[in-house]
Amino acid sequence: MTIEAERQFYLSQMGVHLWYARAPLPGAAPTPDLDFSEPVSERLASSAEVVRSQPAVKGRAPEDSAGSQGNVRDLLKSINAEPEERDKTPLPTSEQTLEARSGAGENVKPAVKASDDESVNISSDVLAGLGDVKLDIGFWLSERYCLMSSVSPDISEELQVQLATNILKALNAGLDEHKRFAWPVFNNPAVMKNARRDLSYLLRRIEKDIVGERTLICLGYVGESAEQHGHVVERLSKTVLQAEHPLSALAGDPGNKKHLWDMLKGQFSGEC
Template sequence: MRYSEAERQFYLGMAGIRAWYAREPLPGAAPSPEFDFPEEPDESTLAEPLARGIPAGAEAPGTRKPTGPETGQGVERLARLQAMMAGENTSGSHASTAPETEAKPEAETGAASTDGDDDAQEGLVPESVSKTALRVALGVWKVGDVLLLGEVSEDASARLQDSLANNILKALGYEEPVKAECLRWPVFANPLVPGNSFTDFTRVLKSLVGECDGRRIILLGVLEGKLPEDRDAWLGSTLGEPAVDFPYTLAELAAVPSYKRALWERLKPLVRGRA
């Protein structure tokens, strides 16, 4: 049995449950472009259950026709209100157009000044890269002059991948275990929500890895699914030139022994340089 929304609210209220709906943006919620998202349900799919939920002889609220002597008085009152509103609109429209045209350039210049830096950074990136959807889970291990970034897989044990990364750092001469920091991107699943752009990703990555000058950077399977030019744009502006750029992730290293041997051959120059 299906209930209408009014009946559902009534029975919930009788049970002491009050339904609450947010009619305005909540504090701390991510901003949305006028709350206008393209994924809208089909109207035909919504009309059918609503039609079934309304009883056959029920009337919609506010549809009762007025009867009796109040009908004529209501018509006259409505006509007077419409005449008054028409007069106010014609007189107020001329007065409101001038201030609006003067205030609009100031608002546009203010918005342009606040977003100038972000637009400048976006302009340095190819258009194909700025529109590319990036999905990545990175683990970051920082110790001494070494910065290790590895793609973290959800299909493998997080503890196994962390211990493998620390073993790599031990091979470079760092015996103390290092706690990993994780970066999962994008922040919001909906690509239209502000905060998922190339500039936002580089800003978050820079704040996570810190200063990269003078550090030996080791990449393990980071953004290997991207085109070379896109990958260079995503990482080059943030990390610079890596000392070791290995194509396999930590999970793949744990599963295939030959990958470990290949990585060790790439790490030997770093070990000799430290010695």
């Protein structure tokens, strides 16, 4: 049996450095009172003399061996004890914690995730229509209009922004703000368990925070099919001015531009 000071000395000579937790660790067995009665610095000098003079230590004072045996016995007892015996003080349950807080005068209320009523009560048909939807939509905003079109990777984004700005200028409206919305957030669909409901909620937020009271002008389809496009646009606005071609189709085709201009003049004859 060795006392703690001597054990640390031998371990330090082998390059082993002990680590002691500064605070009790949850679930850990209680640490016994270790014997640090002999300073490490004095033990270094005495151990060196022992190594030079005596090949081995044959005996030890009875009080030292008794103290070390008691420490080791306590340590083994704590290790072999059952978990419930190590800590007989049960942890307070969540109900007891709530009762204690309420008794102290605190108003404890369960946390409820904030969500719109519309996002909770969504029909199964709408959720089915939003399945496997891939969106990359640009929103160009003025004071009165919200121009919406799918963003194409085939042409530069700067050209599409310029086209949208020119369309708003033709309506005597300047470009105040440009937003972009891409879905899904992750390529792996298994990451999001409620992807359809989340998408429906985000589209409603776009309706309230971006579209608002503006007139929504949609250029082309924003979904991969007419059905998906209908479900997406339905969540964005009740009244939509639908054009046939997106911005990417307007870039290099004067005929498509003329078709859009004729439609806008028919709808906003007094504003163009």
